Amino acid sequence: MATTNLHVGTAQSRLDGPAKVTGTAKYAAEFKAADLAYGVVVSSAITRGRISAIDAAAALAVPGVIQVFTHENRPRTAWLDYNYRDQVAPPGSPFRALHGPEISFGGQPVALVVAESFDLARHGASLIRVTYEEEVPNTDLAKNREAAYVPPKKRSGIKPPPDPRGDAEGALAAAPITLRHEYKQAVEHHNPMEPHATTVVWEGEGKLTIHDKIQGVNNTQGYVCSVFNLKPDDVRVISPYVGGAFGSGLRPQYQLFLAVSAALDLKRSVRVVLSRDQMFTLGYRPETIQTVALGADEDGRLQALLHEAVAGTSTFEDYQESVVNWSGLLYHCPNVTLGYKLAKLDTYTPADMRAPGAVTGVFALEVAMDELACATGIDPLELRLRNYAERDEGENKDFTSKALRACYAEGAARFGWARRTAEPRSMREGRELIGWGMATGVWEAFMMKSSARARLSIDGSLEVACSTADLGTGTYTILAQIGADALGVPIGRVRTQLGDTALPEAPLAGGSWTAASSGAAVELACRAVSEQLLAFARRIDESPLANADLAHVTFVDGEIRLASDPSVRVAVADAMHAGGVETVEATETAKPSLLTSLRYAAYTHSAVFAEVRIDEELGVVRVTRVVSAVAAGKILNLKTARSQILGGVVMGIGAALEEESMLDHNVGRFMNHNFGEYHVPVNADIHDIEVIFVDEHDDKVSPIGVKGLGEIGIVGTAAAIANAVHHATGKRIREIPITLDKII
Numbered sequence: 001m002a003t004t005n006l007h008v009g010t011a012q013s014r015l016d017g018p019a020k021v022t023g024t025a026k027y028a029a030e031f032k033a034a035d036l037a038y039g040v041v042v043s044s045a046i047t048r049g050r051i052s053a054i055d056a057a058a059a060l061a062v063p064g065v066i067q068v069f070t071h072e073n074r075p076r077t078a079w080l081d082y083n084y085r086d087q088v089a090p091p092g093s094p095f096r097a098l099h100g101p102e103i104s105f106g107g108q109p110v111a112l113v114v115a116e117s118f119d120l121a122r123h124g125a126s127l128i129r130v131t132y133e134e135e136v137p138n139t140d141l142a143k144n145r146e147a148a149y150v151p152p153k154k155r156s157g158i159k160p161p162p163d164p165r166g167d168a169e170g171a172l173a174a175a176p177i178t179l180r181h182e183y184k185q186a187v188e189h190h191n192p193m194e195p196h197a198t199t200v201v202w203e204g205e206g207k208l209t210i211h212d213k214i215q216g217v218n219n220t221q222g223y224v225c226s227v228f229n230l231k232p233d234d235v236r237v238i239s240p241y242v243g244g245a246f247g248s249g250l251r252p253q254y255q256l257f258l259a260v261s262a263a264l265d266l267k268r269s270v271r272v273v274l275s276r277d278q279m280f281t282l283g284y285r286p287e288t289i290q291t292v293a294l295g296a297d298e299d300g301r302l303q304a305l306l307h308e309a310v311a312g313t314s315t316f317e318d319y320q321e322s323v324v325n326w327s328g329l330l331y332h333c334p335n336v337t338l339g340y341k342l343a344k345l346d347t348y349t350p351a352d353m354r355a356p357g358a359v360t361g362v363f364a365l366e367v368a369m370d371e372l373a374c375a376t377g378i379d380p381l382e383l384r385l386r387n388y389a390e391r392d393e394g395e396n397k398d399f400t401s402k403a404l405r406a407c408y409a410e411g412a413a414r415f416g417w418a419r420r421t422a423e424p425r426s427m428r429e430g431r432e433l434i435g436w437g438m439a440t441g442v443w444e445a446f447m448m449k450s451s452a453r454a455r456l457s458i459d460g461s462l463e464v465a466c467s468t469a470d471l472g473t474g475t476y477t478i479l480a481q482i483g484a485d486a487l488g489v490p491i492g493r494v495r496t497q498l499g500d501t502a503l504p505e506a507p508l509a510g511g512s513w514t515a516a517s518s519g520a521a522v523e524l525a526c527r528a529v530s531e532q533l534l535a536f537a538r539r540i541d542e543s544p545l546a547n548a549d550l551a552h553v554t555f556v557d558g559e560i561r562l563a564s565d566p567s568v569r570v571a572v573a574d575a576m577h578a579g580g581v582e583t584v585e586a587t588e589t590a591k592p593s594l595l596t597s598l599r600y601a602a603y604t605h606s607a608v609f610a611e612v613r614i615d616e617e618l619g620v621v622r623v624t625r626v627v628s629a630v631a632a633g634k635i636l637n638l639k640t641a642r643s644q645i646l647g648g649v650v651m652g653i654g655a656a657l658e659e660e661s662m663l664d665h666n667v668g669r670f671m672n673h674n675f676g677e678y679h680v681p682v683n684a685d686i687h688d689i690e691v692i693f694v695d696e697h698d699d700k701v702s703p704i705g706v707k708g709l710g711e712i713g714i715v716g717t718a719a720a721i722a723n724a725v726h727h728a729t730g731k732r733i734r735e736i737p738i739t740l741d742k743i744i
């Protein structure tokens with residue numbers, strides 16, 4: 001089947017945009033239910049120790065307070081499957097809210113107060129008296145470095161660092177130019193606009209409909225069924241919209257457990273919404289301390305590369321991400337040693353946060369490369385070209401495709417990189433120092449197994465559907481574009497349905513794999529629909545398509561046409577008449593190619609160029625220009641794709657200059673748990689951002705040529721900015737965020 005490209009590859013506005021801006025799009029905490037009760041979580045006041053007593057009498061005495069759940073009276077239905085681990089759980093024992101009196105992280109939920117209104121529940125929560133036996137918390141990563149360990153069990157889907165190649169220490173000792181420095185990534189919290197929230201609708205007889213803030217409804221359903229011993233048929237999860245997540249919604253969070261256990265116990269609908277400060281009691285990008293050592297010859301050719309990282313995790317799970325692996329594949333280097341360790345802290349388990357691991361590791365590598373450029377007197381871009389990796393030397397595999405050279409060239413041209421003067425502090429305007437820096441970005445290109453359904457009606461409307469979530473990324477729109485082109489339907493007649501466990505199962509929306517995975521599934525389902533339609537068309541008496549096969553027809557404007565002679569055609573409606581049907585429907589499953597994953601390394605790449613202007617006296621940094629040139633295979637929608645990169649760059653600016661969750665190690669709590677003190681970029685922080693998509697053909701990652709865009713925009717951005725800060729000021733800052741105190 002030849003598909004048209006009327007919609008795929010063009011700029012299309014979000015189909016879900018009007019619903020979002022008019023407020024008709026419903027989020028997890030907005031669904032209505034009759035007789036709804038409201039739960040408010042009481043958070044632990046200590047970080048480590050145990051609860052010696054909870055006094056709920058004052059709360060229970062308030063008229064309208066229905067029940068207070070604690071570890072002492074929690075419903076016994078829970079945790080039948082003691083070791084249930086959700087789809088992306090790292091190795092270990094997942095946190096079980098209200099399971100016992102032990103406290104293992106700051107802000108751990110210790111009670112749920114359920115009342116007739118939110119205000120009553122909140123008031124009741126303020127009356128709960130908890131006494132603790134407090135122990136000294138251990139939350140300082142630097143103090144736990146020596147005790148760091150190689151995780152004994154690998155996290156599914158996360159590759160451990162590849163084996164060493166060559167003799168990195170030996171080559172480093174012999175190299176004429178060497179450097180070895182330490183780099184730090186601060187803790188960051190995701191801070192989506194929509195907090196974690198669950199509305200459990202009690203449908204009677206143990207049946208539940210759950211609206212949960214989650215990046216994939218099947219993960220919520222699997223969790224609830226396993227933990228509460230319910231059947232999938234009795235638990236439907238519906239979450240059509242997600243108000244941002246960035247990875248925070250990959251795992252079911254404790255408000256889901258609390259809301260479901262209260263609903264089952266009270267046989268009543270219950271809603272639990274976490275407050276903004278409670279969002280800081282959940283997963284986060286972990287603090288990571290890294291050492292990078294580079295050895296090169298005088299021409300800047302890498303001879304040795306060592307990259308070691310120590311990251312924090314909780315006491316109960318070994319959260320892992322790929323921090324150092326990028327250093328094994330981004331550059332040609334014969335001698336490489338990579339290491340990754342964890343340190344147990346009295347914190348909640350870290351969570352995947354947009355480009356987990358890559359933000360952290362690529363920052364360190366790309367600042368180190370800039371330091372090597374300075375040490376050798378070679379232009380930073382030229383240095384990267386000299387060390388360009390033609391294959392993944394870490395895994396010893398060819399790339400499925402790699403248009404990084406084009407990213408460097410097109411990005412540099414657009415940015416005007418050739419006009420940069422090499423000397424730090426050599427560019428200024430008035431009282432502002434100007435710095436230009438660049439970095440490489442890289443992220444994995446995944447495809448996962450996904451199912452989808454397509455249903456074409458005789459009136460010419462098409463529905464495409466699967467259970468994945470649209471996190472604000474454009475999934476509704478790109479799936480409609482794929483369906484529209486496959487079956488010759490105008491995009492205005494396509495409806496996408498997502499976020500419902502009643503729909504064909506798709507993976508969690510994460511890892512930048514949704515377009516490749518669910519997009520391929522939609523295309524397969526549409527192809528199956530077109531096969532049925534062509535079979536019907538051939539049945540028509542004296543059908544002009546009697547001898548046509550699928551490979552030689554196109555679906556355009558509601559007609560099946562011979563590709564070689566479009567005047568030979570059958571209307572889709574006539575084909576349906578011939579088949580005696582009013583709709584044609586198919587559900588198909590797309591699977592990644594095993595051969596590709598065995599033989600090839602699949603990555604998206606980018607080149608990021610940044611300009612900073614720094615007030616010399618005040619140290620205030622403005623990121624005035626960023627050019628991000630991206631190679632990610634086929635671009636389905638120029639508008640939503642650009643928005644993904646813009647959002648990634650904005651988050652990269654946040655990581656570079658602002659975002660940091662600060663622990664007070666005396667009490668083991670994040671102290672800046674609000675938007676007043678946890679700074680994310682606001683409009684005034686954002687200036688020019690230009691996005692370039694370079695041509696890249698990839699026929700291996702996914703059948704639709706897509707490599708994914710959700711994460712690549714953030715990777716490398718912080719390094720480009722840090723390198724620009726060095727160029728502007730002469731000061732090398734190896735810790736992000738680069739706050740004022742580090743510049744002055």
Ligand code: MOS
Nearest residue numbers: 247352354510511
């Ligand atoms: Mo992403 S951190 O896989 O939601």
